[in-house]
Amino acid sequence: MEVDESKKTDGSIGWIPYIPKNVEPRDSPLLDISNQAIWTVSSCKNGYGIDELMSDNVEKYWQSDGPQPHTIHLEFQKKTDVAFMMFYLDYKNDESYTPSKIQIKLGSSHQDIFFRNAQSFNEPQGWCAIDIRDKMERPQRVFWIQIQVIQNHQNGRDTHIRHVRVLGPKRSRVSPTNRIFTGEPHGPFPEHNLVDDEEEFAAFMEVLECEMPGIPIESSNLEILETPTQFYEKLLELTTKSERRIALSSLYLGEGLLEKQLVSTIRERMDQVEDIDVTILLDLLRGTRRSSDGESSVTVMKPISDRAKIFLYHTPELNGLVKRVLPQRADEIIGLQHMKLYIFDDNVLISGANLSYSYFTDRTDRWFLFRNCKTLADFFYEIITTVGESSFIVQNDEVVPSSKCDVHPYLGGSQSYRDLLKLRVESVIEKYREARKSDKTVSETWIYPILQMGLLGIHQEYNLLNKVFAMKDAQIKMTMASGYFNFIRDYEDLILNEGTYQLDILTASPFANGFFESKGFSKYIPPLYSKISEQFLLKMQRSNRMNVQMHQYFKEGWTFHAKGLWREHDNKIMTLVGSSNYGYRSVHRDLEAQVMIVTTDPNLMSRLREEKDRLFKFSTHLDMVALQQPEHHIPPIIRVISRLVRSFL
Secondary structure, eight states: OBOOOOTTOOTTTTTGGGSOSOOOGGGOSOEEOGGGEEEEESOOOTTOSHHHHHOSOTTOOEEOOSSSSEEEEEEEEEEEEEOEEEEEEEHHHHGGGSEEEEEEEEESSTTSOEEEEEEEOSSOEEEEEEEOSOTTSOOEEEEEEEEEEEEEGGGOSSOEEOEEEEEEOSSOOOOTTTTOOOSSTTOSSOGGGOOHHHHHHHHHHHHHHHHSOOEEOOGGGEEEOOSHHHHHHHHHHHHHHOSSEEEEEOSOBOOSHHHHHHHHHHHHHHHHSTTOEEEEEEEHHHHSOOOTTSOOHHHHTGGGTTTSEEEEEOOTTSOHHHHHHSOTTGGGGSOOBOOOEEEETTEEEEESOOBSHHHHHTEEOOEEEETTOHHHHHHHHHHHHHHHHTSEEEETTEEEEOTTOOSOTTTSOHHHHHHHHHHHHHHHHHHHHHHHTTOOOOOSEEEEEEEEEGGGTEEHHHHHHHHHHTOOOTTOEEEEEESSOOBOHHHHHHHHHTOOSEEEEEEEOGGGSTTTTOSGGGGGHHHHHHHHHHHHHHHHHHTTOTTEEEEEEOOTTOEEOOOEEEEEETTEEEEEEESOOSBHIIIIISBEEEEEEEEOOHHHHHHHHHHHHHHHTTEEEESTTGGGSGGGOOOHHHHHHHHHHGGGO
């Protein structure tokens, strides 16, 4: 918003007529809270610094002295509600020094700031307002504000800003649950009863809303499957009903009869619906590995390869000498395409399960079907096609780079390929973010797509979990499940030093580990995870963290592959479901996708608890005594190499 005003306006009061009109009465009158913050700038000419910027005399100004972006930092001593940033810009006098684009970021510190708003200016003259409230037009609660001048008029180098003001509401009003309650604008909790945890959770949700805005969904459109058989049957059912698109993203497709039946069903649907779009994304290393009878994911998909787009992702980290010397199976430790997304028209089935026999029969996992959710389906479809088009494709029984893969994944330079793929994925994220930011729907249930692609510098899951694990409230109940428990140090430290919640961790017993009794080096994988569990428990024990408990899953004849996070407090539940195991691989090496669900709907909350309870039904306590049992025996070689190989697990 730009306004005209005489350059002689008194800066201390001149901004008042130019505040946007869409300010709720409870926030009025807005107050100038600029002096509550400590101000610093990235650079300044001598005599044109903070004092001049904060002066009420608009004849004075801040002038930067260095490369763009030019930055102003504000740090508050406590969490503070902020609503607008007001800038006095004077193109008539400053010309090429006048900002043409300013970006605002907010956060709890300079390390976890998030993008809030950016605004362009065309020869501004006078006061300009940038709205930094959330999309429900509520103030943001922050410790830190970063103002960046991204561009000047006429491509000028340094910048002039003649005045800045930070405006906040008359009194604080933090919605304890963001937008996940129906009823009163504040939700069911009166402001004066707002507990610290609810305020913390609200701030967390505000950050998430800016990074990846939520999608409202009717709880009845969320189906939670209970068995691998249901998962397989649902894949077949949804395939036969698809009219426009089928998009499958998995680590690999197995070579057995069930997998071939799935491919046959897809082929039948392709013949029935001539223009249906079929897109499949697998990992190249795993998808081209041949079984003892010479078959692979690629050969199994031959019946549909004439019309389906079959993409194979290859990590850029496996290249050069390492690629030449590492044998098959071992090369997969470097990095994989790990997203498990199954899209049928506007229905999304998300899971941690791959497309192979054990995942259809006797491997415990989680399977969530989001029906009639076009926004989620479109987003994940674009992610699948974006990664796919930047990868290899199967053409005429050959695996070749896609025509849109402008940099070869392992011959074209690792960093160049990462930059290309990051740019493309981030453009999908930004498109989604822009489309969603104006939604002001109120709903009991919200879902948030979350990506983790650490090798590309995309850390949505990592940033989210850092905030979740740092929450402080003994009334919170947190549960985490992973078939391959291997927390990174950052998560361990937060749980150890910050969190006061009850945390239950469920992992696979050695018997339920998919590598139990494998041949070759793979046979050492279960004891490696026993060693990691032992180290974690010892850390908690030494720090007397009795609020953290571990459990192990064992069901005769079954393996355990479930992963997820649950946060329960009062009348709301948050859960994460998807491909990530929350370990080193998930954070740093693989491509991961999840959905976070936040709900206050009693029926859905009950179903989520029932799903979690089904996982714990076959669990026993895992402590230092249980780790002495024969199945947890840790060979001496594992004790020696565990630290060396942990980052590959």
